[in-house]
Amino acid sequence: MSSKDILITGGASGIGLGIATHLGQLGHNIVIADINLEPAQQAAKTLTSQGINASAAALDVSNAEQVGALPDKIGHIDVLVNNAGIQHVARLEDFPAAKWQQLINVMLVGPALLTQVFLPEMKARNYGRIINVGSIHSLVASPFKSAYVSAKHGLLGFAKTLALEVSEHDITINTLCPSYVKTPLVEQQIAAQAKENNMSEEEVVRKIMLEPMPKKAFIDIQELAGCAEFLLSPAAKNICGQTLVLDGGWVAR
Numbered sequence: 001m002s003s004k005d006i007l008i009t010g011g012a013s014g015i016g017l018g019i020a021t022h023l024g025q026l027g028h029n030i031v032i033a034d035i036n037l038e039p040a041q042q043a044a045k046t047l048t049s050q051g052i053n054a055s056a057a058a059l060d061v062s063n064a065e066q067v068g069a070l071p072d073k074i075g076h077i078d079v080l081v082n083n084a085g086i087q088h089v090a091r092l093e094d095f096p097a098a099k100w101q102q103l104i105n106v107m108l109v110g111p112a113l114l115t116q117v118f119l120p121e122m123k124a125r126n127y128g129r130i131i132n133v134g135s136i137h138s139l140v141a142s143p144f145k146s147a148y149v150s151a152k153h154g155l156l157g158f159a160k161t162l163a164l165e166v167s168e169h170d171i172t173i174n175t176l177c178p179s180y181v182k183t184p185l186v187e188q189q190i191a192a193q194a195k196e197n198n199m200s201e202e203e204v205v206r207k208i209m210l211e212p213m214p215k216k217a218f219i220d221i222q223e224l225a226g227c228a229e230f231l232l233s234p235a236a237k238n239i240c241g242q243t244l245v246l247d248g249g250w251v252a253r
């Protein structure tokens with residue numbers, strides 16, 4: 001496959017960094033866009049030291065002005081990975097309204113804005129691959145994560161709708177939905193979940209994160225990177241508007 005120009009939001013850490021590294025090692029050109037510029041620059045430097053063509057850009061995906069200015073800043077892209085994400089765990093009565101809005105803006109409005117600004121050129125070139133990072137919580141709920149669960153459910157509706165709007169072009173949009181992956185985002189939420197559920201942190205990991213999965217194991221970042229590679233392959237040319245669930249059988253149960 002010819003090398004593609006790939007933008008990965010939230011690529012300075014966790015799943016985004018794993019996808020950036022894997023796709024870079026396959027010979028693609030990588031732009032890491034993250035609200036935290038310094039770790040994004042550090043990540044791009046590490047990739048560059050491995051011989052990967054990588055750069056970093058400062059971006060808050062929920063800021064329409066910044067998103068609108070991005071094409072002029074980074075140029076053309078073939079592949080957009082909407083990965084940036086945050087979490088807040090609280091029962092609804094205690095959930096600050098501003099936090100609710102922020103989660104929706106980062107994880108639902110952000111992907112829509114980014115797709116909107118890069119879509120015209122993808123259509124003009126008749127090629128584009130859009131990969132959203134959803135979650136098991138795109139499909140099943142979890143108490144005290146109302147904003148996160150709502151945003152991640154919304155991403156599936158967005159992908160399905162856009163699949164219809166790009167049907168005349170060689171453009172696909174799909175959503176990867178992993179259950180739990182050991183990243184800073186998950187490590188940070190364990191304590192909050194323990195508090196809200198009145199459990200120890202060890203119980204949160206065992207009962208909430210692993211027990212619902214028949215395979216009872218965290219998902220490895222490389223599995224997500226492999227799915228992204230597949231979605232860029234010719235075999236996935238007609239996979240559009242779909243949800244790839246990496247959950248060890250959770251939803252099947």
Ligand code: NAD
Binds near residue numbers: 060181
């Ligand atoms: P992470 O915290 O390791 O990485 C998230 C990255 O997003 C960070 O680099 C952060 O700086 C960046 N970011 C946050 N807000 C941003 C904004 N407004 N604009 C641009 N960048 C921003 O988390 P992760 O676990 O790697 O999460 C990546 C994605 O995977 C998220 O969408 C998350 O919801 C999803 N996900 C994670 C898990 C898991 O178990 N870790 C499971 C399912 C889905």
